[in-house]
Amino acid sequence: MIKGIVTDIQRFSVHDGDGIRTTVFLKGCQMHCFWCHNPETISHKQELQVNTAACIGCMACLSSCPHGALSKVDGKPQYSRERCKVCGSCALACYAQARLLVGKSMSVDEVMAEVMQDKAFYDNSGGGVTLSGGEPLLQMEFTMDILRRCRQSGIRTAIETNMAWPWERIATVLPLLDILMMDIKLIDPVRHKDTTGIGNRQILDNLRRLSKEKIPVIVRTPVIPGVNDTPEDIGAIADHLRDMPNLLYFELLKYHPLGTGKNRTLGIENARILTPPPDEFMHMLAEVARQRKINVRIAGESAKHK
Ligand code: SF4
Numbered sequence: 001m002i003k004g005i006v007t008d009i010q011r012f013s014v015h016d017g018d019g020i021r022t023t024v025f026l027k028g029c030q031m032h033c034f035w036c037h038n039p040e041t042i043s044h045k046q047e048l049q050v051n052t053a054a055c056i057g058c059m060a061c062l063s064s065c066p067h068g069a070l071s072k073v074d075g076k077p078q079y080s081r082e083r084c085k086v087c088g089s090c091a092l093a094c095y096a097q098a099r100l101l102v103g104k105s106m107s108v109d110e111v112m113a114e115v116m117q118d119k120a121f122y123d124n125s126g127g128g129v130t131l132s133g134g135e136p137l138l139q140m141e142f143t144m145d146i147l148r149r150c151r152q153s154g155i156r157t158a159i160e161t162n163m164a165w166p167w168e169r170i171a172t173v174l175p176l177l178d179i180l181m182m183d184i185k186l187i188d189p190v191r192h193k194d195t196t197g198i199g200n201r202q203i204l205d206n207l208r209r210l211s212k213e214k215i216p217v218i219v220r221t222p223v224i225p226g227v228n229d230t231p232e233d234i235g236a237i238a239d240h241l242r243d244m245p246n247l248l249y250f251e252l253l254k255y256h257p258l259g260t261g262k263n264r265t266l267g268i269e270n271a272r273i274l275t276p277p278p279d280e281f282m283h284m285l286a287e288v289a290r291q292r293k294i295n296v297r298i299a300g301e302s303a304k305h306k
Pocket residue numbers: 054055056057058059060061062077093094095096097098099
């Protein structure tokens with residue numbers, strides 16, 4: 001039986017494709033962008049998320065830990081990530097949900113049981129299922145099996161991928177998709193590697209090959225202060241999209257510091273809090289992209305701004 005590691009299944013999602021959707025977040029990504037909204041999906045392993053602000057000091061976790069990773073200091077639990085074996089006992093003991101085990105091993109049947117609950121909503125709204133993450137193509141067999149089962153059940157499918165794969169992997173998944181959503185963070189290869197951890201040559205090669213396919217494509221760029229928030233960087237990305245006949249639209253996503261707090265709870269050290277770009281600045285960047293005669297949207301804005 002094929003199993004995968006899932007961080008969340010979000011029902012009634014309206015941001016990851018058309019209509020009402022269920023988004024399945026898979027754990028694991030080859031990139032490690034410091035601005036990631038979902039840093040709990042970067043590692044492919046299960047993790048313990050510790051939110052000390054939610055702790056009510058009941059100490060129920062202390063006796064539940066079989067590995068000596070918790071001790072009592074000044075009336076609060078002191079946690080050693082080094083000793084922790086991520087067994088999840090303390091998360092079960094914690095009623096305040098200050099300790100959560102992130103990443104659940106699920107079979108395709110279990111995922112489909114959740115997905116099928118909203119079949120009527122997909123049918124009525126033109127929605128479906130989106131596989132996101134993390135990077136869904138990292139758990140290729142699991143992803144392929146979910147997509148196949150969705151197809152067999154008449155559910156429309158989409159994935160959100162970083163496209164940093166050999167083309168063969170992309171080509172394998174395309175026949176099972178109705179929409180492909182991909183990120184382009186930067187065109188400059190050096191800065192791309194510095195900020196994401198990997199180069200972008202494969203991504204841009206795949207974009208070129210994708211433009212010869214029939215599948216509708218949405219390209220998204222998170223606008224990150226100090227990383228790619230210049231007219232030059234956004235213009236350079238838009239230049240790569242101008243001759244793409246299957247581009248549905250290019251979407252700009254305003255940086256949000258949501259991931260910073262989550263990083264702390266996961267013990268990730270690269271937390272940086274930036275100021276989100278103002279709306280007017282996002283509109284200016286969108287105009288820069290529109291000058292390339294492509295359809296441009298700003299995520300979260302109403303149709304009149306699109
Ligand atoms: S069980 Fe939860 S709320 Fe209670 S002390 Fe431990 S972390 Fe805090």
